[in-house]
Amino acid sequence: MQRETVWLVEDEQGIADTLVYMLQQEGFAVEVFERGLPVLDKARSRLPTS
Structure with missing residues (x-):
């Protein structure tokens, strides 16, 4: 099963890491x-997954 992909825009590495962890x-x-x-x-x- 293919996982849906989230495109995250964040310039603060610590915040990005936290959000990536939570989303994963x-x-x-x-x-x-x-x-x-x-x-x-x-x-x-390329269109993102819905």
Whole structure:
């Protein structure tokens, strides 16, 4: 079964680490971005899972 992916934008490493841990515990795959523009570029090339 494929896990749904969450795209997380957070520039504070400690906060990102905490959120990644919590989301992974709930069964999500997580991809972290430090800035919003790379997320927009990725969204243009690939739609996230719903």
